[in-house]
């Protein structure tokens with residue numbers, strides 16, 4: 001089969017499409033014929049020299065994929081089932097979804113709700129699953145429709161799907177972005193207003209900022225997450241899933257002890273099956289192809305994947321890059 005391979009040898013990184021054998025790790029791994037994959041921030045981290053995320057010197061990349069079950073020993077997952085595959089060490093320590101076929105353990109495989117095509121599923125991708133998990137965590141915490149919900153990194157994968165989901169669920173969404181040339185695009189995705197990245201810093205001479213956000217979806221981390229915490233309204237919460245700016249977090253305890261705010265950690269990589277099916281069901285209830293298609297930045301084949309990953313790493317993309325392993 002054709003696959004996009006990432007190999008590091010003597011400090012030299014090679015990203016290339018080539019013919020490889022599908023590689024099961026365990027006898028009960030399920031084989032999926034990939035119709036679409038997508039490019040996530042983590043893929044860019046894996047496809048970097050001296051990557052701290054990649055755990056093997058050589059593998060097929062791709063932390064997620066969607067397609068059709070080709071071979072399975074699990075009666076609950078018969079041949080022909082449409083599925084999304086994501087999580088665990090897929091595309092990090094074992095061969096991933098940038099290929100025509102992928103083997104994965106049952107626990108990383110979610111049957112797709114009828115309303116979502118495999119293309120819809122990869123426009124969503126791991127980034128969108130994280131966005132929906134973030135919104136559900138905020139709602140479980142008591143998010144209501146009063147006030148505004150902030151989304152940081154709004155033109156990225158997590159951010160753009162979060163803006164779309166929150167708007168579709170009736171919230172007033174404020175999109176924070178470093179890409180202000182994409183303001184019209186963000187407004188068209190449902191943001192009620194768009195602010196610059198720097199605008200979330202408020203009253204820096206004080207311990208706390210003005211109470212601005214009822215809730216927030218943050219995939220940026222670092223100083224951004226600190227500013228979000230400082231400006232949550234009393235009892236509000238931020239769902240934190242990412243680290244594109246920094247993995248470090250410096251905050252005082254004041255947002256927690258004087259405004260009762262909550263920092264909700266989001267992980268969809270090791271999420272149990274019940275969480276995954278809840279998230280996919282909510283995605284199917286909330287989104288449609290009409291809402292998802294405008295999130296497609298581009299569709300690339302395996303031969304053009306290295307360039308697409310570079311563009312994402314350089315912040316030159318918006319929404320989601322789809323990968324069609326059979327194109328080209």
Ligand SMILES: NC(=O)c1ccc[n+]([C@@H]2O[C@H](COP(=O)([O-])OP(=O)(O)OC[C@H]3O[C@@H](n4cnc5c(N)ncnc54)[C@H](OP(=O)(O)O)[C@@H]3O)[C@@H](O)[C@H]2O)c1
Pocket residue numbers: 039040041042126127130152153154155156157158159176177178179197219220224240241242243244245266267268269312315317319
């Ligand atoms: N916890 C989980 O289970 C989980 C799942 C999926 C993803 N993630 C994490 O979520 C994060 C985002 O992933 P993604 O696939 O959405 O990435 P992405 O498509 O590259 O989007 C990230 C966005 O963040 C903004 N940004 C980039 N560099 C920045 C910087 N230095 N300072 C502030 N903002 C910056 C940009 O948006 P603007 O130009 O609009 O500002 C960019 O588009 C990553 O850290 C990823 O590992 C976690």
